Amino acid sequence: MSVSQPWSAERALSIVAEHAHQRGALLPILHALQDTFGCIDEEAIPLLAGALNLSRADVHGVVSFYHDFRRTRPGRHTVKICRAEACQAMGADALLDHVRRRLTVDPHGTTADGVFTVEPVFCLGNCALSPAVMIDGTLHGRVGPERFDALTAELRDQTQTGGAR
Ligand code: FES
Structure with missing residues:
Protein backbone atom coordinates (compact mmCIF):
# COMPACT_ATOMS: atom_id res chain seq x y z
CA MET A 1 0.00 0.00 0.00
CA TYR A 66 8.99 11.24 -16.92
CA HIS A 67 5.59 9.65 -16.51
CA ASP A 68 6.79 7.99 -13.32
CA PHE A 69 6.53 11.27 -11.48
CA ARG A 70 3.13 12.06 -10.08
CA ARG A 71 1.89 15.60 -9.41
CA THR A 72 -0.95 14.49 -7.15
CA ARG A 73 -0.94 12.14 -4.20
CA PRO A 74 -1.76 8.54 -5.13
CA GLY A 75 -4.53 6.40 -3.68
CA ARG A 76 -3.82 4.11 -0.74
CA HIS A 77 -3.18 1.19 -3.10
CA THR A 78 -1.32 1.39 -6.39
CA VAL A 79 -2.37 -1.04 -9.11
CA LYS A 80 0.06 -1.38 -12.02
CA ILE A 81 -1.26 -3.14 -15.08
CA CYS A 82 1.22 -4.34 -17.66
CA ARG A 83 0.44 -3.34 -21.23
CA ALA A 84 3.55 -4.70 -22.92
CA GLU A 85 3.51 -7.27 -25.70
CA ALA A 86 3.23 -10.59 -23.84
CA CYS A 87 0.50 -9.30 -21.57
CA GLN A 88 -1.34 -7.65 -24.45
CA ALA A 89 -1.37 -11.01 -26.23
CA MET A 90 -3.04 -12.51 -23.15
CA GLY A 91 -5.76 -9.89 -22.76
CA ALA A 92 -4.18 -6.94 -20.94
CA ASP A 93 -6.22 -4.39 -22.89
CA ALA A 94 -9.46 -6.13 -21.99
CA LEU A 95 -8.30 -6.28 -18.38
CA LEU A 96 -7.57 -2.55 -18.36
CA ASP A 97 -11.02 -1.85 -19.81
CA HIS A 98 -12.51 -3.99 -17.08
CA VAL A 99 -10.53 -2.11 -14.43
CA ARG A 100 -11.68 1.25 -15.78
CA ARG A 101 -15.31 0.21 -15.57
CA ARG A 102 -15.03 -1.68 -12.31
CA LEU A 103 -13.20 1.02 -10.38
CA THR A 104 -14.58 3.96 -12.40
CA VAL A 105 -11.12 5.35 -12.94
CA ASP A 106 -9.03 6.39 -15.92
CA PRO A 107 -5.47 5.15 -16.41
CA HIS A 108 -3.07 7.20 -14.23
CA GLY A 109 -6.07 8.24 -12.16
CA THR A 110 -7.23 7.64 -8.61
CA THR A 111 -10.65 6.38 -7.58
CA ALA A 112 -13.01 8.97 -6.08
CA ASP A 113 -12.71 7.31 -2.66
CA GLY A 114 -8.91 7.60 -2.81
CA VAL A 115 -8.42 3.84 -2.42
CA PHE A 116 -6.84 2.89 -5.77
CA THR A 117 -4.50 4.52 -8.26
CA VAL A 118 -4.27 2.70 -11.58
CA GLU A 119 -1.04 2.89 -13.57
CA PRO A 120 -0.59 1.21 -16.95
CA VAL A 121 3.06 0.16 -17.21
CA PHE A 122 5.32 -1.57 -19.72
CA CYS A 123 6.57 -4.97 -18.58
CA LEU A 124 6.65 -6.04 -14.97
CA GLY A 125 9.14 -8.80 -15.72
CA ASN A 126 6.46 -11.44 -15.25
CA CYS A 127 5.83 -12.11 -18.94
CA ALA A 128 5.56 -15.90 -18.56
CA LEU A 129 2.56 -15.40 -16.29
CA SER A 130 0.73 -12.75 -18.26
CA PRO A 131 -1.39 -10.80 -17.93
CA ALA A 132 0.60 -9.41 -15.04
CA VAL A 133 -0.50 -6.94 -12.39
CA MET A 134 1.42 -5.44 -9.49
CA ILE A 135 -0.47 -4.24 -6.46
CA ASP A 136 1.49 -2.29 -3.87
CA GLY A 137 4.72 -3.87 -5.05
CA THR A 138 3.43 -7.47 -5.09
CA LEU A 139 3.34 -9.23 -8.45
CA HIS A 140 0.33 -11.25 -9.53
CA GLY A 141 0.31 -13.42 -12.65
CA ARG A 142 -2.47 -14.63 -14.93
CA VAL A 143 -4.84 -11.97 -13.67
CA GLY A 144 -8.16 -12.01 -15.45
CA PRO A 145 -11.14 -9.81 -14.54
CA GLU A 146 -12.44 -12.18 -11.86
CA ARG A 147 -9.10 -12.51 -10.12
CA PHE A 148 -8.62 -8.76 -10.32
CA ASP A 149 -11.98 -8.20 -8.66
CA ALA A 150 -11.12 -10.64 -5.89
CA LEU A 151 -7.73 -9.01 -5.23
CA THR A 152 -9.12 -5.49 -5.12
CA ALA A 153 -12.25 -6.43 -3.16
CA GLU A 154 -10.02 -7.80 -0.43
CA LEU A 155 -8.04 -4.57 -0.27
CA ARG A 156 -11.18 -2.45 -0.29
CA ASP A 157 -12.60 -4.47 2.61
CA GLN A 158 -9.36 -4.05 4.56
CA THR A 159 -9.43 -0.31 3.88
CA GLN A 160 -13.05 0.05 4.95
CA THR A 161 -12.51 -1.86 8.19
CA GLY A 162 -9.29 0.08 8.80
CA GLY A 163 -7.22 -3.12 8.59
CA ALA A 164 -4.37 -2.45 6.20
CA ARG A 165 -2.84 0.98 6.46
S1 FES B 1 4.96 -8.19 -20.91
FE1 FES B 1 3.76 -8.04 -19.12
S2 FES B 1 5.12 -8.63 -17.58
FE2 FES B 1 6.34 -8.60 -19.34
Missing part, protein backbone atom coordinates in the same frame (compact mmCIF):
# COMPACT_ATOMS: atom_id res chain seq x y z
CA SER A 2 1.09 3.58 -0.42
CA VAL A 3 2.13 5.23 2.79
CA SER A 4 3.42 8.70 2.25
CA GLN A 5 4.17 11.62 4.48
CA PRO A 6 2.57 15.05 4.13
CA TRP A 7 4.73 17.58 2.31
CA SER A 8 7.45 19.15 4.43
CA ALA A 9 9.98 21.60 3.00
CA GLU A 10 12.34 20.73 5.85
CA ARG A 11 12.22 17.00 5.05
CA ALA A 12 12.54 17.78 1.33
CA LEU A 13 15.69 19.84 1.96
CA SER A 14 17.23 17.00 3.95
CA ILE A 15 16.53 14.65 1.01
CA VAL A 16 18.18 17.15 -1.33
CA ALA A 17 21.21 17.31 0.98
CA GLU A 18 21.50 13.50 0.96
CA HIS A 19 21.75 13.39 -2.85
CA ALA A 20 23.12 16.78 -3.88
CA HIS A 21 26.69 15.49 -4.19
CA GLN A 22 25.70 13.01 -6.94
CA ARG A 23 26.13 13.76 -10.61
CA GLY A 24 22.71 14.30 -12.17
CA ALA A 25 21.25 14.65 -8.68
CA LEU A 26 17.86 15.87 -9.87
CA LEU A 27 16.48 12.46 -10.86
CA PRO A 28 17.45 10.59 -7.69
CA ILE A 29 16.14 13.48 -5.62
CA LEU A 30 12.82 13.44 -7.47
CA HIS A 31 12.49 9.69 -6.93
CA ALA A 32 13.28 10.08 -3.23
CA LEU A 33 10.77 12.93 -2.88
CA GLN A 34 8.09 10.85 -4.56
CA ASP A 35 8.90 7.82 -2.38
CA THR A 36 8.58 10.00 0.69
CA PHE A 37 5.62 12.22 -0.16
CA GLY A 38 3.79 10.10 -2.73
CA CYS A 39 4.09 12.76 -5.44
CA ILE A 40 6.14 15.77 -6.52
CA ASP A 41 4.49 18.61 -4.64
CA GLU A 42 4.12 21.96 -6.39
CA GLU A 43 6.38 23.47 -3.72
CA ALA A 44 9.15 21.06 -4.64
CA ILE A 45 9.73 22.79 -7.98
CA PRO A 46 11.07 26.13 -6.67
CA LEU A 47 12.78 24.37 -3.78
CA LEU A 48 14.74 22.12 -6.14
CA ALA A 49 15.47 24.93 -8.57
CA GLY A 50 17.00 26.97 -5.76
CA ALA A 51 18.91 24.08 -4.22
CA LEU A 52 20.38 22.76 -7.48
CA ASN A 53 20.89 26.09 -9.22
CA LEU A 54 18.45 25.23 -12.01
CA SER A 55 15.56 27.19 -13.44
CA ARG A 56 12.03 26.29 -12.38
CA ALA A 57 11.34 25.49 -16.04
CA ASP A 58 14.20 22.97 -16.06
CA VAL A 59 12.85 21.17 -13.00
CA HIS A 60 9.29 21.31 -14.27
CA GLY A 61 10.44 19.97 -17.64
CA VAL A 62 12.06 16.91 -16.08
CA VAL A 63 9.06 16.19 -13.84
CA SER A 64 6.71 16.44 -16.82
CA PHE A 65 8.92 14.35 -19.11
